[in-house]
Amino acid sequence: MPRGRKRRLGVGRPELRCPWPGCPKRLKSQACVTNHVNTAHRHSNSVAGLVPPPLSPSESLEPGDDYSSDLSSTPPHNSPEPEPELPRPQKKYHPFLNARPCDKHGVFLPDGAPPSPRTTSATDDWASYDDKVQFELADFLFQKVQMSSKNIDQLLEMWALSMMKHDDLGPFHDYKDIYETIDATTIGDAPWKCLRTELFNTAPDAPAWARQEYEIWYRDPDVVISNMLDNPDLDGTFNTTPYVHLDANGKRHWSDFMSANFAWRHCEDPATEDAMYTPIFFGSDKTTVSVATGDVEYHLSLGNPHNNMRHAHHNTVMPFVFLAIPKGDRKYDNDPVFHKFKRQFYHASLAAVLSLLKSGMKKPVVRCCPDGHFWRVIYNFGPFIANYPE
Template identity: 30%
Template sequence: MLGARITELMDIWAKFNAAGDDLDTSDDMELPRSPPFANSADLYNVIDLTELGDVPWQAFSVKYNGKLPDNGPPPTWMTASYEVWFRDPLKIMESQISNPNFDGEIDYAPKQVFGPDGQRIYRDMMSGNWSWEQVDTIATDPEMHSAAFVPVILGTDKQFQDSVEFRKFRRQLFHSSLAHILLSLKPWMTKPRITRCADGHFRHVIYGLGPYIADYPEQALLASIVSGWCAKCTALSSDLDGISSKRFLVHMSTLSTSEMLLDMI
């Protein structure tokens, strides 16, 4: 429902009761005489403050502090102040880990998955070799025994600028901003943090920075698609409203196998 419609509904509700009329209710359902929300903004605020989504946005500013050119005015990027918005990654991770909707879907330890033919299947982070290596490293510290390893997977969209100097500054800006954003996670990369999990139990958790998804080709690879494909359905990029079905991993596997067979012919 559109925000304007929500506000209109709340206004009608309030005026209806202010006129002294009663709401038509059944014996087993009693509706409040005053509207539950003042307007759409009030409703959205309540939604944003729910336990699973209460991770407020924060901001800080970054500015170039290097040497300015001796001749001519400096480029605008050298004098501009860049505002960086983020949400506390520790709170986001704990919100995800404690979400009861994920109960039974979280791997608290690495795993090895094998197909009927005995071949190993790699299907997610915890089924890969990297997670095993991280847990082996964690196990060398007696204080971290039995801790669950939680990989933090980050990613960004493409960024570009023509100036060579700006590209260097952009990298510095990005890396320093990322380091600041991840400060809340840093202490818990070497020390277990007691965390409520989706199944209601509390576990010792160790965080670690996992793979970084830096560009579109990597995003396409992880989504099991090729460039230009929709990640959710089989619709063609030239006809997104056309007939299509949901995209499944088995579809990608079948296409890959078919392509290999065609190459062998």
């Protein structure tokens, strides 16, 4: 083969190696080395640029080649220092009120145990209704057309007459039967109940407000809270543990209620260890409701949901009691006895309804929560929100 042909094919192994750390290039002469460094490594000033590229099959290493000295861990002098790790925001959770999941009997689960699947009612379970006809008729008359009680009785009477030839009866006897069935409905909500007060003064000459019997309509607050907790819409936006939120600069950051001092400082009872703290908010709507009904409506909410979910409602604020407002003639406007009666009536009414939560404020109760887990929950009264003095 001609001599020039051998040179064009590059026969013969280069003897000079590139001095740049990590570069496997081999060159023929010192001039080629200088040219290679000036062109290939002039802008290689980062640590990442020191790692050699993967070799092609034709450039695979031969036995005996040692590149360990080239892959030095010491970067060149012009490489920048590695950036220090920046501080990150962090949350410090309460040490013992840390909300451990449990089963429906209150027995704690192992760490990482999945929640039990949610149970759904059977399609033919109509609860307080006998069948689908009763349910849909009650929904139609009471909610959709809001028919008067007199018209309901007339409709049911005609229905019963039409069923007599089949030796059968209509779905309801009268409007009272419909209302009682609706009031007994408990699925998805808490039924309303009525609490009647005793007479304050039975003397014949006593003022009318003292001889009057008052009605307080309420829903069991424990049932209302249980329904709020068992709301899958809140999954992922629900705090189970009080915490202190620090930003990247180590400064305190307040956002949701469970990040506040109130939640942290009200969890100092070691008897509630591993339970979930559930603060209860209260509020009232006097103006709107009193004009329409003569009562004061009180609603409650919980401190566990995130603020954005509370603003979006999602059944996080629910009415639970309508307190009657004692009224008297104008001559009693400045009567100290009447003022004292109203104060006592107000506090006694709230105490009677809220006493249903007393057991859950002394000892944790087991409740299902948004993620499907059961938790041992301890109740606590939180702030009362109002825009006027009570």
